[in-house]
Amino acid sequence: xxxxxQDPGPLSVPEGAIVSLNCTYSNSAFQYFMWYRQYxxxxxxxxxxxxSSGNKEDxxxxxxxxxxxxxxxxxxxxxxxxxxxxxxxxxxxxxxxxKFYFGSGTKLNVKP
Amino acid sequence: GAVVSQHPSWVxxxxxxxxxxxxxxxxxxxxxxxxxxxxxxxxxMLMATSNEGSKATYEQxxxxxxFLINHASLTLSTLTVTSAHPEDSSFYICSxxxxxxxxxxxxxxxxxxxx
Numbered sequence: 001x002x003x004x005x006q007d008p009g010p011l012s013v014p015e016g017a018i019v020s021l022n023c024t025y026s027n028s029a030f031q032y033f034m035w036y037r038q039y040x041x042x043x044x045x046x047x048x049x050x051x052s053s054g055n056k057e058d059x060x061x062x063x064x065x066x067x068x069x070x071x072x073x074x075x076x077x078x079x080x081x082x083x084x085x086x087x088x089x090x091x092x093x094x095x096x097x098x099k100f101y102f103g104s105g106t107k108l109n110v111k112p
Numbered sequence: 113g114a115v116v117s118q119h120p121s122w123v124x125x126x127x128x129x130x131x132x133x134x135x136x137x138x139x140x141x142x143x144x145x146x147x148x149x150x151x152x153x154x155x156x157m158l159m160a161t162s163n164e165g166s167k168a169t170y171e172q173x174x175x176x177x178x179f180l181i182n183h184a185s186l187t188l189s190t191l192t193v194t195s196a197h198p199e200d201s202s203f204y205i206c207s208x209x210x211x212x213x214x215x216x217x218x219x220x221x222x223x224x225x226x227x
Binding site: 004006008032034036041042043044045046049051088099100102103104105107 | 116118146153154155156158161203205207214216217218219220221223
């Protein structure tokens with residue numbers, strides 16, 4: 001079983017839509033839950049992270065963690081064409097504290 | 113945010129030759145650097161973790177004699193792909209960590225093509 005599962009998509013939505021991206025995981029020891037955005041042929045850039053459970057909001061982006069279900073989500077409100085990218089979840093702070101496990105990434109396309 | 117520079121951004125080499133990829137943290141000292149490999153439409157696969165001045169820790173299945181990692185200073189780590197073969201063609205990405213688990217910054221990646 002993979003440490004982190006993420007639907008690869010692709011996900012295509014019209015501009016202005018609400019986007020929901022999700023990951024599930026198996027190891028309850030994870031403490032840090034990160035979301036990265038990766039444009040084609042570029043390295044990932046950190047969007048936001050959550051420590052332990054709960055929600056975190058940053059502008060149009062909201063990250064949610066449900067540790068009881070081992071399920072994390074990233075919501076994008078009022079999506080824009082510039083949001084088109086691959087979004088990767090990453091989990092860390094587990095038994096090997098600095099090691100992160102990445103999801104396979106969900107490719108998002110926001111159509112004008 | 114902090115800047116991590118990876119060089120070169122792309123390289124084409126002949127089978128059997130070696131290629132060196134550099135990863136530099138430009139405005140901070142990186143206690144730990146990570147090397148990843150990413151195949152198309154797949155996730156980042158951690159290859160190895162390196163701490164300045166010590167030997168790298170390789171993930172299971174990664175050949176340490178083929179992927180040589182040197183972390184000579186707090187701002188520079190290098191990955192050398194030795195005797196490259198076409199199956200080594202991939203996107204290699206480094207990340208540098210300041211010491212706080214949430215502060216891992218990624219390089220731009222290196223597209224390696226072995227012909």
